[in-house]
Amino acid sequence: MAKTLQEALLPLRQRIDAVDEQLLTLLNERAQLAVSVGEVKQTFGETETILKPEREAQIIRRLQEANKSKLFPSDAVGAVWTEIISACRGLERGLVVAYLGPEGSFSEQAALEYYGHAIQKLPCVSFDEVFRAVETGRANVGMVPVENSTEGAVNRTQDLLLSSMLKVHGERTLPIRHCLLHKTGDLSKVNRLLGHPQALAQCHQWLMVNYPHLERVPAASNSEAAKIAAEDESCLAIAGMQAARIYGLTVVTEGIQDDANNKTRFLAIGKIEALPSGKDQTSLIFAVPNRAGAVYDMISPFAKHGVSMTRFESRPARTGQWEYYFYVDVLGHQNDESVSLALNELKEQSAFFKILGSYPMQ
Numbered sequence: 001m002a003k004t005l006q007e008a009l010l011p012l013r014q015r016i017d018a019v020d021e022q023l024l025t026l027l028n029e030r031a032q033l034a035v036s037v038g039e040v041k042q043t044f045g046e047t048e049t050i051l052k053p054e055r056e057a058q059i060i061r062r063l064q065e066a067n068k069s070k071l072f073p074s075d076a077v078g079a080v081w082t083e084i085i086s087a088c089r090g091l092e093r094g095l096v097v098a099y100l101g102p103e104g105s106f107s108e109q110a111a112l113e114y115y116g117h118a119i120q121k122l123p124c125v126s127f128d129e130v131f132r133a134v135e136t137g138r139a140n141v142g143m144v145p146v147e148n149s150t151e152g153a154v155n156r157t158q159d160l161l162l163s164s165m166l167k168v169h170g171e172r173t174l175p176i177r178h179c180l181l182h183k184t185g186d187l188s189k190v191n192r193l194l195g196h197p198q199a200l201a202q203c204h205q206w207l208m209v210n211y212p213h214l215e216r217v218p219a220a221s222n223s224e225a226a227k228i229a230a231e232d233e234s235c236l237a238i239a240g241m242q243a244a245r246i247y248g249l250t251v252v253t254e255g256i257q258d259d260a261n262n263k264t265r266f267l268a269i270g271k272i273e274a275l276p277s278g279k280d281q282t283s284l285i286f287a288v289p290n291r292a293g294a295v296y297d298m299i300s301p302f303a304k305h306g307v308s309m310t311r312f313e314s315r316p317a318r319t320g321q322w323e324y325y326f327y328v329d330v331l332g333h334q335n336d337e338s339v340s341l342a343l344n345e346l347k348e349q350s351a352f353f354k355i356l357g358s359y360p361m362q
């Protein structure tokens with residue numbers, strides 16, 4: 001007699017159960033090893049945050065390499081091991097992560113994707129507060145947006161990176177899909193649209209075509225806009241799907257950002273510094289003396305030592321003298337010989353010079 005579907009599935013499901021049990025045993029073995037690592041760190045007086053960004057990046061890259069041309073998807077290797085490491089790290093010591101909240105922001109998503117879910121979340125009301133929370137030790141680390149593929153630099157973050165003593169130890173780039181959200185979906189009472197200025201700018205053309213006369217009101221964050229709209233039928237909000245879910249909003253239109261490939265790059269900041277991981281980049285800020293050819297002279301050490309520049313941006317120095325700070329990313333770690341030589345030469349000629357950090361590339 002032919003088997004039923006359940007009968008046909010049973011032996012396969014039994015084998016899946018057996019594999020899961022083996023995985024669980026191995027995960028517990030790994031967790032125990034992480035606890036031992038934590039104890040060893042303690043005996044060596046390593047009492048600061050337990051996070052080792054270079055080691056985490058190496059583990060994930062090595063496994064992704066080993067998994068090449070295998071069945072389990074490479075992206076899933078990254079996501080699964082981020083969570084495994086996060087859980088193990090949490091057993092060594094909890095990690096408090098500050099970011100622009102409230103709950104449901106893209107910054108929160110970046111924080112969870114980078115540090116995993118075994119963290120203590122500290123949503124903050126502004127980027128300034130994120131930096132302050134980490135500087136004062138209320139949080140161990142923070143996650144802040146630094147640039148968007150449509151709108152360019154996130155200016156407040158750039159300014160805070162300039163003045164803060166915090167270092168960059170990692171990066172995460174997220175695709176950003178904005179949605180138009182409303183409490184009920186009946187827009188008859190709507191008279192304004194709330195969104196973070198960055199989100200309003202990233203959706204500018206779509207809004208011009210679809211809601212040209214609607215008043216646009218800047219909000220402290222997208223998730224804050226969503227939270228307000230959840231209480232007020234006169235408000236539309238721009239925020240992500242996660243915020244729509246958390247605050248129970250109706251999605252009026254999905255994907256309203258002007259560029260379908262809209263992305264934001266976030267930086268992981270803290271007091272720790274990442275050691276070389278084998279595939280790193282270095283972020284720095286410098287200012288040049290105000291004379292002809294100064295910028296050219298400044299960047300020539302990179303060409304001389306074969307160091308690739310991946311980002312070059314300027315911000316006014318606020319002296320009223322048309323002077324600028326240059327924000328530059330280069331490939332390689334500051335401990336690499338070529339990068340170190342180039343940076344030393346650049347430093348000697350700079351009116352201002354600051355390394356924000358060397359960190360594993362995503």
Ligand SMILES: O=C(O)C(=O)C[C@]1(C(=O)O)C=C[C@@H](O)C=C1
Pocket residue numbers: 034037038050051052053055056059084085086088089092
């Ligand atoms: O190797 C370490 O230093 C650990 O603490 C272990 C571990 C891991 O679970 O593999 C956890 C946290 C660190 O950020 C890096 C790796």
